[in-house]
Amino acid sequence: MSPLMAQGQTKTLNPLPTSVDIHVCGECHGENGNPKDEKLPIIWGQSAVYLEKQLRDYRSGQRENQIMNSMAESVPKKDLGLLSQAIASKAWPQSRPQPNLHDNPSESTSATTKTDAQTCLTCHAQNASGESFYTGAPRLYGQNADYLLDQMLAWMNQDRNNSEVMSVLLKNKTKEQAKALALYFAFH
Amino acid sequence: MRQKTARQQFQRTLCAWVLGATALPLTLWAQNVLKGRDAMGDWHNDAPGVTRLITHDDVVAPLESPSAANRSTTVAKPSDAEIKTMAGFKVDVFASNVDGARVIRQAPNGDIFVSQSRPGNVRVGDKYQFEKGKVTVLRPSPDGRQVEKMETFVADLKDPYGMAFYPPGPKPQWLYVGMQGQILRYPYQSGDMKSTAEPEVIVSGLPTGGHWTRDIGFSPDGKTLYLSVGSGSNIAIDMEDRPADLKAWQKVHGLGGAWGNETDRATVLAFSPDGKNRRVYATGVRNCSGLTVQPKTGVVFCSTNERDLLGDNTPPDYVSSIKPGHFYGWPWIYHQDHEDLRPGGGPRPDLKGKATQPDALIQPHSAPLGMDFNPGGMFPAEWTGDGFAALHGSWNRAFHTGYKIIRLPAKSNQLVGSYQDFVMGFTAGEDSVWGRPVDVKFLKDGSMLFSEDVNGTLYRVTYSKP
Numbered sequence: 001m002s003p004l005m006a007q008g009q010t011k012t013l014n015p016l017p018t019s020v021d022i023h024v025c026g027e028c029h030g031e032n033g034n035p036k037d038e039k040l041p042i043i044w045g046q047s048a049v050y051l052e053k054q055l056r057d058y059r060s061g062q063r064e065n066q067i068m069n070s071m072a073e074s075v076p077k078k079d080l081g082l083l084s085q086a087i088a089s090k091a092w093p094q095s096r097p098q099p100n101l102h103d104n105p106s107e108s109t110s111a112t113t114k115t116d117a118q119t120c121l122t123c124h125a126q127n128a129s130g131e132s133f134y135t136g137a138p139r140l141y142g143q144n145a146d147y148l149l150d151q152m153l154a155w156m157n158q159d160r161n162n163s164e165v166m167s168v169l170l171k172n173k174t175k176e177q178a179k180a181l182a183l184y185f186a187f188h
Numbered sequence: 189m190r191q192k193t194a195r196q197q198f199q200r201t202l203c204a205w206v207l208g209a210t211a212l213p214l215t216l217w218a219q220n221v222l223k224g225r226d227a228m229g230d231w232h233n234d235a236p237g238v239t240r241l242i243t244h245d246d247v248v249a250p251l252e253s254p255s256a257a258n259r260s261t262t263v264a265k266p267s268d269a270e271i272k273t274m275a276g277f278k279v280d281v282f283a284s285n286v287d288g289a290r291v292i293r294q295a296p297n298g299d300i301f302v303s304q305s306r307p308g309n310v311r312v313g314d315k316y317q318f319e320k321g322k323v324t325v326l327r328p329s330p331d332g333r334q335v336e337k338m339e340t341f342v343a344d345l346k347d348p349y350g351m352a353f354y355p356p357g358p359k360p361q362w363l364y365v366g367m368q369g370q371i372l373r374y375p376y377q378s379g380d381m382k383s384t385a386e387p388e389v390i391v392s393g394l395p396t397g398g399h400w401t402r403d404i405g406f407s408p409d410g411k412t413l414y415l416s417v418g419s420g421s422n423i424a425i426d427m428e429d430r431p432a433d434l435k436a437w438q439k440v441h442g443l444g445g446a447w448g449n450e451t452d453r454a455t456v457l458a459f460s461p462d463g464k465n466r467r468v469y470a471t472g473v474r475n476c477s478g479l480t481v482q483p484k485t486g487v488v489f490c491s492t493n494e495r496d497l498l499g500d501n502t503p504p505d506y507v508s509s510i511k512p513g514h515f516y517g518w519p520w521i522y523h524q525d526h527e528d529l530r531p532g533g534g535p536r537p538d539l540k541g542k543a544t545q546p547d548a549l550i551q552p553h554s555a556p557l558g559m560d561f562n563p564g565g566m567f568p569a570e571w572t573g574d575g576f577a578a579l580h581g582s583w584n585r586a587f588h589t590g591y592k593i594i595r596l597p598a599k600s601n602q603l604v605g606s607y608q609d610f611v612m613g614f615t616a617g618e619d620s621v622w623g624r625p626v627d628v629k630f631l632k633d634g635s636m637l638f639s640e641d642v643n644g645t646l647y648r649v650t651y652s653k654p
Contacts, residue, residue: 024257025257027256027257027258028257028259036261036619037259037261040259059425060426060449061397061398061420061421061449062397064398064400066399067259067584069398069421069422070422070496070497070584071257073421073423073425073497073530074497077426157320158346159306159346
């Protein structure tokens with residue numbers, strides 16, 4: 001159960017301060033929740049705890065992305081939590097693009113991939129409403145394949161290092177394994 | 189849909205109309221300079237030969253327009269896309285599949301070195317691949333038109349960017365490579381296309397995170413190694429409390445030197461060629477992604493990305509000479525006297541009047557990266573000594589701007605301050621681009637190469653008098 005639910009704050013939130021404009025997020029991440037570019041993550045309905053950690057890390061530069069580093073700076077530090085909750089309270093998009101031709105879903109159904117995926121699901125498993133059981137871990141099911149792959153490669157290359165667990169878990173993966181996992185979570 | 193204000197729509201229509209109505213011969217464009225606000229157009233009204241002049245007096249007030257988030261989507265080259273340039277010039281593909289091509293340098297024997305900082309991070313269409321950064325060598329064919337041989341000089345690097353041969357002159361013995369945390373040097377003999385030995389660590393412990401494009405260059409006498417270190421953040425908003433003794437701090441870290449997690453960032457640093465004798469050369473240069481030493485004068489130039497989130501038309505980016513000991517404003521000031529109150533650690537009234545005004549102002553959010561000076565030999569004689577820069581293109585603007593190569597006219601080795609649209613056409617509609625120019629480099633024959641990192645292409649620009 002997520003902290004939001006635990007506190008009895010279901011989907012009703014405090015009004016956002018004027019400094020926080022969730023529509024700005026939608027410019028890139030999609031006003032309907034589907035990002036205009038599949039290299040970008042779906043964030044509507046993502047875990048609030050996870051989102052807040054990422055926004056803080058972008059702000060401090062611990063997670064690097066030139067646009068997000070600046071965007072996270074544009075929100076007062078004290079409001080990052082509220083913004084994260086507002087994003088999390090939106091609905092994860094229902095309509096998902098189908099795998100492109102270059103995505104070969106059969107790769108992602110191998111026994112090895114399924115075993116790998118079980119390891120991921122220790123933290124990333126989600127309940128019926130899409131929240132991960134461990135709220136610090138983002139939802140992976142239905143996330144954009146390109147984004148998932150990009151991030152796994154970034155962990156492997158130490159371009160992203162704002163979670164020790166992820167750095168360790170992905171350390172010895174090959175890019176083929178990463179690709180299969182990305183497709184597994186994107187389209188299963 | 190992205191929201192554009194009525195004013196933005198109006199400005200765009202007006203600019204398009206003005207340009208459309210003045211289809212003058214290219215020679216006449218010289219007298220036709222778009223000034224101030226008129227110079228701040230977008231990709232719709234870029235045209236070869238248009239000259240723009242933005243001065244200190246044209247710096248627009250912050251948040252006059254809202255700060256836009258308008259990331260460009262990168263696509264493969266559309267079938268009807270066309271590169272545009274001025275009369276007499278020709279732009280040809282020199283090399284393709286140089287994924288994530290960034291900085292270009294030419295060795296004395298003519299070989300072309302390209303850093304591919306993040307070849308795997310740039311992916312278009314069905315390319316699923318991943319590699320760490322590397323340096324690639326391209327050997328041109330005798331006619332210079334294409335690549336005869338291509339080898340990986342060194343692979344498996346983290347964010348390799350700037351490169352410099354040392355010592356300067358016809359017989360370099362090392363190739364220096366700048367990357368996020370360090371500068372390495374590799375033994376080099378003329379004709380080497382693969383590194384033959386372990387590199388030597390020349391500078392270590394450089395900051396990581398935030399702006400990562402570490403460019404390097406040598407003074408013509410080979411005595412000084414320059415390094416640009418971009419800021420860690422947009423505007424140092426979370427910078428800790430200021431040092432107790434600011435005077436003592438500035439003595440070591442330079443006038444206006446930032447502190448905390450921004451210590452010695454937004455700087456140009458200088459070293460001896462062996463990496464010793466580190467000192468702060470200049471401060472307040474937010475993100476110098478194109479450090480170039482002017483060959484004739486030894487003056488350091490930077491093309492610099494200014495701060496985000498102040499609206500569509502402020503503050504201008506710049507290409508400028510960088511003078512030793514000078515402070516260029518970041519994070520507290522932009523363009524000499526415009527105060528920015530966002531940085532952490534409190535305001536700095538003591539810096540009032542102390543920031544140097546850059547030479548050539550580029551339309552806000554254009555993102556100038558690499559630059560070079562035209563040595564002459566092929567381009568029009570009157571362009572000899574002019575600067576050229578690659579604009580990587582905007583994200584923090586309602587309508588895209590940049591995504592082109594510009595010419596920066598110079599007189600007596602000093603930039604005049606205006607700039608001219610030279611090569612463009614990489615935009616594909618309101619959202620998409622198929623090329624983001626990164627570096628420009630003049631070759632020994634006087635032609636110009638430029639790189640773009642969306643589809644990993646190097647283009648060669650040649651000229652013959654029309």
